[in-house]
Amino acid sequence: MVCPAGRGIQSLKNWINLGGRKIRPLSLFTVSPENLFPVGEVSESFEVHEIPRSHQLAFTAAQEAMAGTQTPPDAVIIGVTTGGILTTEMHLKNHVSDPEAFAYHSAGSVAEYISDKYHCKGPAITVSNACSSGTVAIKIALEMLRSGQARRVLAGGVDSLCRLVYYGFKSLQLIDPAGARPLDKNRRGMSLGEAAAMLLLVADDITPGDAVVEILGGGLSCDAYHPTSPHPDGEGALNAMRAAIQDAGISPSDIDYINLHGTGTPDNDLSEAKALKSLFGSCLPPLSSVKGAFGHSLGAAGAVEAVISAISISEGVIPENTGCQIPDLKLGLEPVMVPMEKKVRIVLSNSFGFGGNNAALVMGILQGKKPVPLPKTPPLTIEGFAGITGVGDINEALEHISAGKDCHGMSPLSEISKFLHPSVTRRLKRLPRMALALAHAACKNANLQDTPSSIFWGTGWGPISETYDFLRKLYESDEQFTSPTDFIGSVHNAPAGQVAISLGASGPNVTTTGGDYSFEQCLLTASILVEKINVPFLVIGADEFHEALSPLFDRSVTADKVRSDGGGAICLKRSHVSDKPKIFPVFFENSTGNPNIISSLFNKLGSLREIENRFGTLLAGIPSAFRQKGEKQLQEFLVLSDFHLPVIDYRKLTGEFASASAVAIALAAKFIQNGKIPASLCNGDDYFLNGKGILIIGFGKFVTAIEIVP
Amino acid sequence: MEHLLNELTFKIVDTLNLVDVTPNDIDPDDHLIGGKLGLDSIDILELVMMIEMDYAVKINSKELGEKVFSSIKSMAKYIYENSSEVS
Numbered sequence: 001m002v003c004p005a006g007r008g009i010q011s012l013k014n015w016i017n018l019g020g021r022k023i024r025p026l027s028l029f030t031v032s033p034e035n036l037f038p039v040g041e042v043s044e045s046f047e048v049h050e051i052p053r054s055h056q057l058a059f060t061a062a063q064e065a066m067a068g069t070q071t072p073p074d075a076v077i078i079g080v081t082t083g084g085i086l087t088t089e090m091h092l093k094n095h096v097s098d099p100e101a102f103a104y105h106s107a108g109s110v111a112e113y114i115s116d117k118y119h120c121k122g123p124a125i126t127v128s129n130a131c132s133s134g135t136v137a138i139k140i141a142l143e144m145l146r147s148g149q150a151r152r153v154l155a156g157g158v159d160s161l162c163r164l165v166y167y168g169f170k171s172l173q174l175i176d177p178a179g180a181r182p183l184d185k186n187r188r189g190m191s192l193g194e195a196a197a198m199l200l201l202v203a204d205d206i207t208p209g210d211a212v213v214e215i216l217g218g219g220l221s222c223d224a225y226h227p228t229s230p231h232p233d234g235e236g237a238l239n240a241m242r243a244a245i246q247d248a249g250i251s252p253s254d255i256d257y258i259n260l261h262g263t264g265t266p267d268n269d270l271s272e273a274k275a276l277k278s279l280f281g282s283c284l285p286p287l288s289s290v291k292g293a294f295g296h297s298l299g300a301a302g303a304v305e306a307v308i309s310a311i312s313i314s315e316g317v318i319p320e321n322t323g324c325q326i327p328d329l330k331l332g333l334e335p336v337m338v339p340m341e342k343k344v345r346i347v348l349s350n351s352f353g354f355g356g357n358n359a360a361l362v363m364g365i366l367q368g369k370k371p372v373p374l375p376k377t378p379p380l381t382i383e384g385f386a387g388i389t390g391v392g393d394i395n396e397a398l399e400h401i402s403a404g405k406d407c408h409g410m411s412p413l414s415e416i417s418k419f420l421h422p423s424v425t426r427r428l429k430r431l432p433r434m435a436l437a438l439a440h441a442a443c444k445n446a447n448l449q450d451t452p453s454s455i456f457w458g459t460g461w462g463p464i465s466e467t468y469d470f471l472r473k474l475y476e477s478d479e480q481f482t483s484p485t486d487f488i489g490s491v492h493n494a495p496a497g498q499v500a501i502s503l504g505a506s507g508p509n510v511t512t513t514g515g516d517y518s519f520e521q522c523l524l525t526a527s528i529l530v531e532k533i534n535v536p537f538l539v540i541g542a543d544e545f546h547e548a549l550s551p552l553f554d555r556s557v558t559a560d561k562v563r564s565d566g567g568g569a570i571c572l573k574r575s576h577v578s579d580k581p582k583i584f585p586v587f588f589e590n591s592t593g594n595p596n597i598i599s600s601l602f603n604k605l606g607s608l609r610e611i612e613n614r615f616g617t618l619l620a621g622i623p624s625a626f627r628q629k630g631e632k633q634l635q636e637f638l639v640l641s642d643f644h645l646p647v648i649d650y651r652k653l654t655g656e657f658a659s660a661s662a663v664a665i666a667l668a669a670k671f672i673q674n675g676k677i678p679a680s681l682c683n684g685d686d687y688f689l690n691g692k693g694i695l696i697i698g699f700g701k702f703v704t705a706i707e708i709v710p
Numbered sequence: 711m712e713h714l715l716n717e718l719t720f721k722i723v724d725t726l727n728l729v730d731v732t733p734n735d736i737d738p739d740d741h742l743i744g745g746k747l748g749l750d751s752i753d754i755l756e757l758v759m760m761i762e763m764d765y766a767v768k769i770n771s772k773e774l775g776e777k778v779f780s781s782i783k784s785m786a787k788y789i790y791e792n793s794s795e796v797s
Contacts, residue, residue, distance in 0.1 A: 173771070173772060227752065426728065481762065485755075
């Protein structure tokens with residue numbers, strides 16, 4: 001843990017016992033005096049400047065969480081909203097044009113950095129769900145452990161202060177110039193903060209001796225109401241808390257302490273209070289928000305507060321609601337005003353965020369219960385699919401491919417938006433329009449009668465047009481003016497929020513990001529989180545090409561003269577009875593320090609005979625930045641698996657962009673629907689699949705495998 | 711003042727990328743939020759930024775914003791009274 005209370009758990013324990021305000025005027029970067037507000041800044045300066053502050057904060061926290069263990073985690077799952085943006089902002093301001101300088105820009109690069117540091121061979125998943133990211137990351141980790149896919153997961157959250165967020169929240173008039181006063185009758189907004197918190201979560205038959213608490217359950221929901229404002233009655237917040245409590249197998253009366261989201265904005269505190277009163281009636285346990293002490297550290301906040309909740313249980317102390325002088329009677333909540341000694345057995349911790357994202361976590365005292373294996377769930381079936389390529393949708397792409405052409409290029413914005421209402425798109429730039437168009441097209445293709453419950457959204461780089469326009473306006477005006485609309489649109493999960501609002505999808509809404517493997521992260525996350533049978537949900541992946549930023553961020557895009565972008569969406573459900581193709585995300589490993597990764601993949605897929613019987617075609621994704629490495633991995637796999645059937649190097653068809661794999665999945669679904677692979681891809685004759693499936697493998701930094709079988 | 715009102719209707723349509731609306735359709739007495747234009751709190755914040763940039767007038771609290779943005783007429787009045795650049 002590293003937060004404004006200091007470095008290490010002990011400094012946080014000291015704060016919990018004593019309380020006190022840890023926010024002070026910003027010093028990390030220079031702003032004009034009229035823009036100088038108190039923030040929760042970490043008083044650490046890091047020496048290696050090419051590694052951004054977020055990465056260093058995360059590593060500082062990870063070192064503490066991993067102290068005393070040599071065993072690598074099976075997966076790393078981190079909530080991050082802005083990644084290396086503090087460094088990126090500086091480079092953009094100085095017109096740096098060397099892509100190497102942006103190597104750690106992406107939000108996903110934090111989890112990769114930590115994963116490499118601890119030799120984690122499994123997936124590195126980055127959750128970019130705005131202010132609920134840290135909590136969502138822990139919930140995904142919990143489900144990964146419950147499902148038996150991992151036994152040790154390093155999970156947490158991190159964000160450093162940066163100009164984008166600092167001026168962004170200011171433009172939304174959500175900053176309290178006097179510092180956040182959660183639940184106070186004179187509260188005027190939040191304070192920003194920065195932090196990193198990491199938790200090593202272990203599911204072993206025997207509880208580890210140094211274990212502190214148990215994660216009992218988690219719940220996710222989406223307001224599907226507004227891009228930034230919470231639902232006025234706290235409906236989504238209530239649903240998330242209910243889901244967490246049910247997941248933990250407890251009742252509200254079992255909860256001894258509630259760690260509030262409690263940002264200090266008038267709207268957030270009111271809607272959270274309404275949700276709490278709906279759930280607990282008049283029997284509210286002690287509650288407090290720590291954001292008046294530390295500020296709001298966005299993607300880190302949920303993880304920081306999970307650690308605070310753990311300390312509260314282990315030490316028997318409830319932290320104070322710093323900053324509140326006179327509780328707002330209209331809220332009807334009585335915050336803990338000074339640190340309170342009390343036996344705490346179970347804590348509920350809330351995190352809410354932009355995009356109407358809500359997450360709640362229930363943690364409890366150690367009981368040493370063995371993890372109960374989950375019942376086997378039916379497979380995921382592809383009820384519908386859609387794609388956007390440089391030449392149009394999946395049908396148009398197939399026509400081009402069948403004629404021996406590729407689909408490189410960028411669809412015109414008017415084409416992408418042709419079925420979207422202008423009143424919806426007037427504030428949306430390229431990426432959210434792609435997400436909306438894909439979502440609606442996949443639902444239509446599925447002939448969906450019901451509203452999809454959940455939205456899973458993967459994007460390599462997020463809405464970079466909005467990020468660029470926000471920073472450009474900021475710099476051009478000498479840091480005076482920004483666009484609030486661009487700020488709201490710049491968060492990675494903004495497109496997922498738009499989809500939820502448009503479709504009324506109030507279930508979990510999860511955004512993952514990690515370069516070329518973002519869609520694969522997204523599908524894996526969906527398969528871990530969705531248990532309900534026969535309830536449709538969407539998995540969407542897309543990336544936009546941006547003239548100024550894409551060549552700096554994504555080393556693959558510069559290899560192709562034609563600039564390409566696009567994405568894909570699949571509408572899935574869990575079903576035993578559906579006659580639609582089934583999809584299985586079967587493999588996700590980090591290739592760094594993992595020389596046997598291809599044999600590991602081969603073993604996961606089964607024997608030579610199983611591979612031969614099951615698959616008729618291989619779609620291989622090799623990002624051009626990893627061309628050499630990827631081709632070597634592919635050859636190794638082909639030799640090992642003795643695979644002689646059509647192998648399609650799909651980036652040569654789609655062009656280079658991070659979510660090309662989402663298009664590949666939609667294409668594979670189309671091939672299976674048609675029962676054949678077009679002749680242009682198979683040496684002259686159509687290749688009939690004859691009931692066999694398609695294997696989609698991603699190569700490079702990570703190796704991933706997804707099976708689609710009829 | 712009439713000129714300012716006219717100018718603001720153009721700026722609103724342009725800044726907020728309003729579709730199916732022309733400046734002539736906007737009645738200066740219409741409610742801005744929740745009215746015919748279909749504006750919400752994000753649009754209002756965008757207008758706050760536009761007014762600060764173009765007229766050097768700051769509207770930095772929700773309470774003040776509610777008063778100023780009740781209609782285009784009230785917007786124009788506030789800018790007129792507080793800007794040194796409008797006469």
